[in-house]
Amino acid sequence: MFTFKTSRQDYKRLNQAYCDLILLLDRNYPKKSALTFVSNHYTLDSKFRNILNRAALPINTVKTIQNNLLENFDSLKDRNFHIDAYNQIITFFSIVNLDPVIICRDGLLRDIFSSLHSKRDLRIDRELISPYFRALLKLEPKNIFFYFDKQISFSKNHARLFSILMQEFEITGSCDIHKAVDWSLKKQSKDVVFSHDTAILTIAPYCFDFLSWFLNSNLSHKISQQRYIDFLNITCF
Numbered sequence: 001m002f003t004f005k006t007s008r009q010d011y012k013r014l015n016q017a018y019c020d021l022i023l024l025l026d027r028n029y030p031k032k033s034a035l036t037f038v039s040n041h042y043t044l045d046s047k048f049r050n051i052l053n054r055a056a057l058p059i060n061t062v063k064t065i066q067n068n069l070l071e072n073f074d075s076l077k078d079r080n081f082h083i084d085a086y087n088q089i090i091t092f093f094s095i096v097n098l099d100p101v102i103i104c105r106d107g108l109l110r111d112i113f114s115s116l117h118s119k120r121d122l123r124i125d126r127e128l129i130s131p132y133f134r135a136l137l138k139l140e141p142k143n144i145f146f147y148f149d150k151q152i153s154f155s156k157n158h159a160r161l162f163s164i165l166m167q168e169f170e171i172t173g174s175c176d177i178h179k180a181v182d183w184s185l186k187k188q189s190k191d192v193v194f195s196h197d198t199a200i201l202t203i204a205p206y207c208f209d210f211l212s213w214f215l216n217s218n219l220s221h222k223i224s225q226q227r228y229i230d231f232l233n234i235t236c237f
Contacts, residue, residue, distance in 0.1 A: 010048075017042040018056055019236035022105065025058035047115040054112070055104045055231040057198065062106045065201045070192065070208050077140040081173075082188045084181060084195035085146045085162070091196065091211050092132050093122060100227040101211075107232055108196045109211045124158050126165065133169045135214050144173040147181045 017038050024034040035056075039049045057065075070076065094101055094111040102110045113122070136144065146162055148155045159175040166173065178184045185193050186203040193204040201207050215226060 013042045014044065014048050014052065015234050017044060017048075017052055018231055018234060021052060021056045022058070022236065025056060028058070031056075031058075047112075050115050051102060051112055051229060054110045055102050055229075057105045061198065061202060065106045065108070065198070065207075068201055068205055068207045070206055073139060073208070073213055076192055076208060078142045080191040081136070081139075081141045081144045082185055082191055082193050083144060083146050084185055084193070084197060084200065085148045085158070085175075086152060087181075087195050087197055088210065089124060089128070089132065090122065092214070093124075093128060095211065095215060095226060096128070096131065098226060100229055103228055103230045103232045105231055106198075106201075107212075108201075108209050109215070110196050112229075124154075124161070126161070129162060129165050130169075133165060133171065135218075136210070137169065137171070138217075139210075142172075144171050146173070146175040147184055148175065148177045149181050150177045150179050 020041070021034055021038045024038070025031060031053075035049065035053055038044075039052065044052065090113050091101065091109060091111040093099075094113055095109075099116055100112065102112060104110055144166070146159070148159045148162075155177050159177055162175040166175070182197060182199050185195060185197075185200045188204050188206075191206065193200060193207045194210045195201065195204075195207065196209070196211070
């Protein structure tokens with residue numbers, strides 16, 4: 001298990017803080033105040049607080065998400081995909097860059113990109129998008145629709161690049177810029193949604209954990225060296 005370049009003792013504190021936090025969340029304490037209380041108690045720095053925030057979810061939320069996740073990727077063939085573009089591509093970047101990723105309480109993978117890099121370190125270019133597209137096409141979708149956040153810098157440029165490469169890969173669909181990506185994806189009641197945003201996963205009835213599937217199905221030696229912060233297998237007493 002990756003220790004985030006810190007001591008074993010500090011990592012143990014993070015695990016203890018996680019157990020305390022989910023205990024509070026399961027008792028319906030507001031997450032923001034519970035996170036602040038637990039983080040202060042264990043004197044966690046901003047990086048560890050970010051990890052804790054991403055990993056910990058109340059059990060009712062976990063059950064809802066797991067109920068909405070499609071387990072069999074064969075059921076995705078010839079269906080429309082609606083993809084939370086930045087949400088997915090940033091985590092994909094983390095995977096291919098061998099940055100550590102979190103296995104959260106709901107079983108999904110989430111990145112800690114903001115704790116490791118500045119936004120300028122993210123390179124959304126042909127070398128990143130092409131392998132991402134190749135992986136998506138293995139699922140044999142009917143159409144793919146990408147949703148880009150309008151408020152993020154260069155979203156128009158990124159959407160344009162995605163569109164160009166979609167034509168090269170003969171992918172049908174679209175790349176659109178939205179003021180509220182979450183709201184747009186929550187409306188998808190029949191098609192498959194690709195995101196690890198909790199607000200989306202608890203509403204959209206057909207979601208797919210593409211990033212976990214990608215890691216499990218990728219036989220590359222490089223990807224097999226991926227490092228995890230595994231909260232799913234922490235036993236809390």
